[in-house]
Amino acid sequence: MQFSKRIEKLETSIFSHMNSLKRQFEEKNDIKVINLGIGSPDRPPSIEVRQTLSQCVMNEDSYRYPLTDGTESLRKSIAKWYWDRFKVKLNYEDEVLVLMGSQDGLAHICQAVLDPGDVALVPDPGYPVYSASVLLADAVKYPMALAHDNDFLPVYEDIPEEVCSMAKMMFLNYPGNPIPAPGTLEFFNDTVKFAQKNSVIVCHDNAYSELAYDGFVPASFLQAEGAKEIGIEFHSFSKTFNMAGCRIGFVVGNSQVIKALTSIKANIDYGVFLPVQRAAEVALENYKEWVMDNSMVYQKRRDVLVNGLQAIGWSIEKPKASMFLWAQLPSGYTNSQEFAELLLEEAGVLIIPGIAFGKHGDGFVRIALVQEENMLLEAVERIKTFL
Numbered sequence: 001m002q003f004s005k006r007i008e009k010l011e012t013s014i015f016s017h018m019n020s021l022k023r024q025f026e027e028k029n030d031i032k033v034i035n036l037g038i039g040s041p042d043r044p045p046s047i048e049v050r051q052t053l054s055q056c057v058m059n060e061d062s063y064r065y066p067l068t069d070g071t072e073s074l075r076k077s078i079a080k081w082y083w084d085r086f087k088v089k090l091n092y093e094d095e096v097l098v099l100m101g102s103q104d105g106l107a108h109i110c111q112a113v114l115d116p117g118d119v120a121l122v123p124d125p126g127y128p129v130y131s132a133s134v135l136l137a138d139a140v141k142y143p144m145a146l147a148h149d150n151d152f153l154p155v156y157e158d159i160p161e162e163v164c165s166m167a168k169m170m171f172l173n174y175p176g177n178p179i180p181a182p183g184t185l186e187f188f189n190d191t192v193k194f195a196q197k198n199s200v201i202v203c204h205d206n207a208y209s210e211l212a213y214d215g216f217v218p219a220s221f222l223q224a225e226g227a228k229e230i231g232i233e234f235h236s237f238s239k240t241f242n243m244a245g246c247r248i249g250f251v252v253g254n255s256q257v258i259k260a261l262t263s264i265k266a267n268i269d270y271g272v273f274l275p276v277q278r279a280a281e282v283a284l285e286n287y288k289e290w291v292m293d294n295s296m297v298y299q300k301r302r303d304v305l306v307n308g309l310q311a312i313g314w315s316i317e318k319p320k321a322s323m324f325l326w327a328q329l330p331s332g333y334t335n336s337q338e339f340a341e342l343l344l345e346e347a348g349v350l351i352i353p354g355i356a357f358g359k360h361g362d363g364f365v366r367i368a369l370v371q372e373e374n375m376l377l378e379a380v381e382r383i384k385t386f387l
């Protein structure tokens with residue numbers, strides 16, 4: 001059998017490598033690994049969301065093919081939520097598209113925008129699907145380095161002229177995964193100017209817009225002047241509403257880009273299961289109280305873990321948003337993969353090496369706040385013994 005060259009180019013996942021080390025550890029040691037690896041919410045969705053789902057699955061009409069673009073009712077709810085939350089006006093008819101998780105849209109957007117050999121700008125470190133999406137379109141990625149000394153924002157002036165003129169699109173992600181840095185409206189305004197000058201389509205991934213701490217309120221890229229003329233923004237119900245397994249998300253913004261993505265998807269899928277779309281509407285209706293409670297849980301976990309690690313000599317910045325710590329390696333370590341493997345093999349704590357997110361991620365590890373506080377304290381104890 002022969003397979004495509006594309007498959008060979010897809011990077012083998014460090015996530016699955018870490019998981020197989022986890023299995024080996026548990027077989028050998030008879031203690032459970034504390035998994036702070038994958039960013040999958042450990043808490044359930046709200047009772048209202050679960051009740052809606054359970055009622056809708058009993059409805060005989062729930063089982064026809066949904067349409068690719070999402071129900072009119074959900075698209076209206078999304079447009080309304082966008083106005084309430086960001087004061088951005090959206091036309092639900094052509095500026096909103098429901099997705100089978102934001103991953104679906106992020107993975108397919110490059111098919112809609114890029115031809116083989118075209119260039120896309122991707123953040124490095126960045127969430128892996130951006131690079132994979134570019135690869136699957138047989139296009140070329142240009143990594144934009146995100147450095148601590150520039151608040152993890154790309155420096156557009158550093159991108160060579162010829163790359164700027166060849167680039168057709170870019171991915172951004174603030175607050176992000178793996179880097180929880182916030183994006184400011186000022187940065188988004190600069191991004192619009194850069195994108196207009198170079199005819200670049202901006203794809204902002206705002207999966208963590210509703211997980212923020214200490215009163216910080218993340219912005220939408222579409223709040224920037226002129227953003228809707230050149231860009232789109234992805235959202236996820238997975239993190240905001242703990243609905244990761246329900247597979248629903250959405251993308252909003254420029255109608256031409258949305259139309260292009262819709263035509264790719266119309267050839268691939270038939271849309272999201274109707275009960276899940278209805279549950280998503282209910283989630284949006286109750287977002288204010290839910291989001292506040294949910295963020296508070298993560299904020300407490302952040303404090304427990306960062307303070308605990310600080311007390312044992314590992315100093316980590318407290319993130320303002322998202323469900324991750326982006327931690328510089330403790331002194332004496334330089335290789336993120338080696339450090340994460342040792343920590344797993346010797347202490348039974350699973351975290352993700354920064355190199356999994358691009359070469360500029362080495363020197364860091366990503367720690368997901370996906371365990372209850374008592375388990376985080378136990379993780380601190382194990383790390384203390386290890387260090």
Ligand SMILES: Cc1ncc(COP(=O)(O)O)c(C=O)c1O
Nearest residue numbers: 101102103127177207236238249
């Ligand atoms: C930054 C970012 N974008 C998108 C996704 C995908 O989310 P969804 O479950 O909506 O596909 C994730 C999931 O971890 C993420 O971290």
